[in-house]
Amino acid sequence: MPKFTLDGREISFDPGETVMEAAWREGIEIPHYCWHPGLSVAANCRMCLVHVESGRQMEMPQLAFDEKKGEYVPTTKPKLQPACQLAAAEDIVVSSTNDEVKTAQASVQEFLLLNHPVDCPICDQAGECKLQDYYYEHQATLKRKLTEPVHKPKGVRFGPTIIYDAERCIMCTRCIRVCDEVAKDHVLDMRERGNKNEIVLAPGRELDHRYTLMTEHVCPVGALTSQDFRFKARVWFLKSGQGVCTGCATGCNTHVDYDPRYGKVYRLRPRDNADVNKYWMCDDGMMTYTRHDTDRLLMPTTGRGDERMPVGEDEALDLAAEKLKAVDASKLAVVLSAQHTTEDNLALAKLAAALGADQLYLAALGGWEGDDILRSDDNNPNRAGATQAAGGVTLKSVDDLLADAQSGAVQGVVALGWASAEQLEELAPLTALDGVVSLTSHVGAFPAVASVAIPVADIFEIDGSFVNDKSMPQAFRPVLAPPTGVDPAWKTISALAGKLGKDLGFQDLQSLRQGLSDAVEAAQ
Amino acid sequence: MLNNVGWSLAVEKLLQIEVPERCQYYRVILGELSRIADHFTCNGASAMELGAFTPFLWLLKVRDWVWDILERETGARMTHSFGRIGGMAAPPTASFKDDVRQLIPEVHKVVKETEIMLLRNRIFLDRMQGVGVLTKEQALSYGVTGPVARSTGIPYDVRKDHPYMVYDRFDFDVPIGEDGDNWDRFMVRLEEIRQSVRIIEQAIEQMPDDGPINVDDPRIVYPDKDEVYTTIEATIAHFKLVMEGLRTPKGEVYSFTEGGNGELGFHIVSDGSGTPYRVRVRPPCWYNLAASREMLLGGMIADIIPTFGSVNMIGGECDR
Ligand code: SF4
Ligand code: SF4
Ligand code: FES
Numbered sequence: 001m002p003k004f005t006l007d008g009r010e011i012s013f014d015p016g017e018t019v020m021e022a023a024w025r026e027g028i029e030i031p032h033y034c035w036h037p038g039l040s041v042a043a044n045c046r047m048c049l050v051h052v053e054s055g056r057q058m059e060m061p062q063l064a065f066d067e068k069k070g071e072y073v074p075t076t077k078p079k080l081q082p083a084c085q086l087a088a089a090e091d092i093v094v095s096s097t098n099d100e101v102k103t104a105q106a107s108v109q110e111f112l113l114l115n116h117p118v119d120c121p122i123c124d125q126a127g128e129c130k131l132q133d134y135y136y137e138h139q140a141t142l143k144r145k146l147t148e149p150v151h152k153p154k155g156v157r158f159g160p161t162i163i164y165d166a167e168r169c170i171m172c173t174r175c176i177r178v179c180d181e182v183a184k185d186h187v188l189d190m191r192e193r194g195n196k197n198e199i200v201l202a203p204g205r206e207l208d209h210r211y212t213l214m215t216e217h218v219c220p221v222g223a224l225t226s227q228d229f230r231f232k233a234r235v236w237f238l239k240s241g242q243g244v245c246t247g248c249a250t251g252c253n254t255h256v257d258y259d260p261r262y263g264k265v266y267r268l269r270p271r272d273n274a275d276v277n278k279y280w281m282c283d284d285g286m287m288t289y290t291r292h293d294t295d296r297l298l299m300p301t302t303g304r305g306d307e308r309m310p311v312g313e314d315e316a317l318d319l320a321a322e323k324l325k326a327v328d329a330s331k332l333a334v335v336l337s338a339q340h341t342t343e344d345n346l347a348l349a350k351l352a353a354a355l356g357a358d359q360l361y362l363a364a365l366g367g368w369e370g371d372d373i374l375r376s377d378d379n380n381p382n383r384a385g386a387t388q389a390a391g392g393v394t395l396k397s398v399d400d401l402l403a404d405a406q407s408g409a410v411q412g413v414v415a416l417g418w419a420s421a422e423q424l425e426e427l428a429p430l431t432a433l434d435g436v437v438s439l440t441s442h443v444g445a446f447p448a449v450a451s452v453a454i455p456v457a458d459i460f461e462i463d464g465s466f467v468n469d470k471s472m473p474q475a476f477r478p479v480l481a482p483p484t485g486v487d488p489a490w491k492t493i494s495a496l497a498g499k500l501g502k503d504l505g506f507q508d509l510q511s512l513r514q515g516l517s518d519a520v521e522a523a524q
Numbered sequence: 525m526l527n528n529v530g531w532s533l534a535v536e537k538l539l540q541i542e543v544p545e546r547c548q549y550y551r552v553i554l555g556e557l558s559r560i561a562d563h564f565t566c567n568g569a570s571a572m573e574l575g576a577f578t579p580f581l582w583l584l585k586v587r588d589w590v591w592d593i594l595e596r597e598t599g600a601r602m603t604h605s606f607g608r609i610g611g612m613a614a615p616p617t618a619s620f621k622d623d624v625r626q627l628i629p630e631v632h633k634v635v636k637e638t639e640i641m642l643l644r645n646r647i648f649l650d651r652m653q654g655v656g657v658l659t660k661e662q663a664l665s666y667g668v669t670g671p672v673a674r675s676t677g678i679p680y681d682v683r684k685d686h687p688y689m690v691y692d693r694f695d696f697d698v699p700i701g702e703d704g705d706n707w708d709r710f711m712v713r714l715e716e717i718r719q720s721v722r723i724i725e726q727a728i729e730q731m732p733d734d735g736p737i738n739v740d741d742p743r744i745v746y747p748d749k750d751e752v753y754t755t756i757e758a759t760i761a762h763f764k765l766v767m768e769g770l771r772t773p774k775g776e777v778y779s780f781t782e783g784g785n786g787e788l789g790f791h792i793v794s795d796g797s798g799t800p801y802r803v804r805v806r807p808p809c810w811y812n813l814a815a816s817r818e819m820l821l822g823g824m825i826a827d828i829i830p831t832f833g834s835v836n837m838i839g840g841e842c843d844r
Binding site for chain 1: 741742743747751753754755756757758759760761763764767771
């Protein structure tokens with residue numbers, strides 16, 4: 001691989017790469033605003049200026065103050081080049097830290113702050129703002145301009161999800177490019193120039209495609225804020241965990257930002273993964289976090305309709321076991337869930353095997369449109385994993401389950417997951433069966449028709465893995481503790497098996513996972 | 525105040541910065557005033573514990589005078605939080621030099637009066653002389669510093685031996701004792717008051733009347749509140765300093781100064797972030813108190829009183 005030198009360090013590059021890209025790959029950040037690894041090069045912010053010290057020097061005319069003459073005289077200074085656009089070349093010597101460059105960085109930074117509003121205390125970006133970081137690292141001087149800053153529109157509604165503040169905007173055009181290049185929708189553009197610059201919507205449009213939150217995500221400052229996250233939390237109180245999006249079978253990698261003080265998740269952010277989601281996520285996926293604390297089932301219940309009442313955890317397991325024992329194994333339907341982890345499904349599949357029940361179904365959500373950007377056609381994160389857990393057999397659908405229940409082939413059900421609310425009507429016939437046990441994190445169709453509903457932990461509360469639509473197993477870690485008395489589903493299933501007098505042959509996640517294919521294990 | 529400055533100097537050493545000269549003089553004067561207050565208090569209390577209540581009150585009034593000045597300068601009489609990394613919380617007040625100049629003759633007068641009251645008092649002499657003896661060797665082996673070490677004849681004073689700030693510009697002596705007994709410790713402190721006054725006199729003359737107090741770097745010193753409220757640059761600087769702390773380069777320093785009771789050292793390990801990776805304080809009293817065992821062994825129970833008094837233990841320094 002050819003090499004060049006950056007600040008005394010050798011960097012190898014693929015021909016065609018820019019200096020910025022090659023350095024980024026090596027983990028070196030050359031200060032930048034407008035460059036983003038997932039977007040085209042705009043080279044408009046000039047923060048990334050570097051000095052190519054080798055080769056013929058290009059000089060730029062300038063006026064400099066001459067102490068002796070007491071006046072400005074024409075001189076020259078080295079011409080700097082934007083690292084984001086500078087193609088790496090064999091053996092060039094590049095400096096991003098020499099005095100010329102430092103002056104340039106400080107000046108660019110000073111220019112950017114020239115008309116910037118004093119907003120940090122009310123700005124959602126504060127604490128993760130590039131302007132703040134680079135001010136501290138590269139400028140560190142106080143204001144020299146004495147006149148009133150230029151004022152521009154604030155709090156402009158771009159669409160249902162995004163609010164724009166033109167005063168905070170540094171005109172890096174990342175938001176425009178993310179719409180153009182990722183969402184393939186040219187809905188944003190820039191008007192005017194100089195300090196009248198402003199980002200605007202296309203006439204007659206709103207920012208309403210499926211990737212609007214990515215504009216906020218790429219905005220290096222607080223100019224774009226998300227309607228959802230705005231004024232909800234201060235980022236320095238948030239901790240971050242690693243998750244996988246439950247929105248669809250693509251399985252975008254996420255940062256789960258939560259406040260440990262309240263045990264509350266405030267937002268998701270895409271976690272870079274070149275093989276899955278690159279740098280992006282869709283809006284629906286970004287919002288899946290809100291499921292976590294909406295409509296949770298927190299207590300086991302028994303009985304149906306008006307007779308439904310809460311019971312203790314142990315009692316619920318006893319009741320469930322009693323009801324399931326009454327059903328002949330050949331007439332017992334076991335419903336896996338495409339929303340649950342492979343591990344949870346595997347535990348349930350093992351229970352089915354132990355009981356000798358061989359009617360396996362899969363509950364999955366519907367009502368979703370895919371696209372050819374990120375969104376898969378299947379809005380269940382783990383259909384593949386659930387199928388793997390069942391040993392690769394074809395799983396019947398919930399519709400089949402209803403048919404079988406009506407024909408009498410199914411007389412009892414144990415179901416994982418809540419299925420979707422729309423399915424409530426359809427599932428109503430199941431209320432005719434006495435043994436319907438639902439293991440679920442949320443209120444939904446299954447718990448509504450179940451004679452015993454037992455809460456299990458939600459996705460942010462467990463260790464587990466999904467298999468996405470490219471058959472890639474992806475593991476994630478818990479960020480929050482489950483509600484008191486609530487366990488991960490695989491644990492609850494094992495406890496239920498105990499009550500049924502069966503040993504499923506695993507004690508913990510480790511031993512459970514041994515039953516999974518090598519590929520799944522490799523992801524752990 | 526001596527602690528404030530000691531800590532600031534340690535972080536400044538890590539940052540490789542030096543505060544403006546005016547600030548250095550200011551720090552020296554405030555520090556020496558504190559030392560005077562300390563020594564008067566210690567000596568006054570030693571006398572009181574031996575039954576001489578009048579000298580206690582008589583000496584402590586100097587402390588009040590000193591504290592009047594410190595209060596005007598810093599806003600607090602005793603628990604000052606006035607030192608800042610990169611400078612001081614505020615510049616000297618307009619009357620600072622005059623206040624100090626007026627204090628000096630009063631200090632001399634009270635030192636003289638102390639001598640008259642106590643140095644020929646039979647009871648005082650008997651309880652102090654030859655009591656609580658610490659030898660030079662013992663002092664060295666315990667790591668004792670400050671007046672307690674100097675009373676045994678060790679001429680170690682950080683201000684002289686490892687001058688920091690502008691101490692090398694002053695003409696002053698390091699008084700030492702011979703016997704390492706209570707008497708010598710008392711006398712060393714009394715003389716150190718005179719030497720502190722000498723330092724102050726010179727510093728007052730040399731200290732510039734204007735010029736900056738703080739280093740000019742918003743990454744280290746908080747910008748003025750006015751600017752924080754009206755300009756984005758200062759807001760960001762303030763935000764960064766509050767939220768992330770003052771970032772120091774990666775590294776490790778040991779920085780030490782002459783505190784009221786001896787060598788006050790700060791060992792800081794920095795991982796380059798805004799909070800120290802590790803801080804270890806070397807408080808003089810921790811070592812001095814350890815050595816008091818040697819002073820007390822073989823003596824009488826009643827000797828604990830003057831001996832303990834002349835060790836001048838500061839509880840907070842031993843609580844670790
Ligand atoms: S964009 Fe950054 S610098 Fe501007 S107000 Fe927000 S946090 Fe402060
Ligand atoms: S809104 Fe943000 S991303 Fe868009 S141009 Fe302004 S600063 Fe850049
Ligand atoms: S990052 Fe290169 S010009 Fe903006």
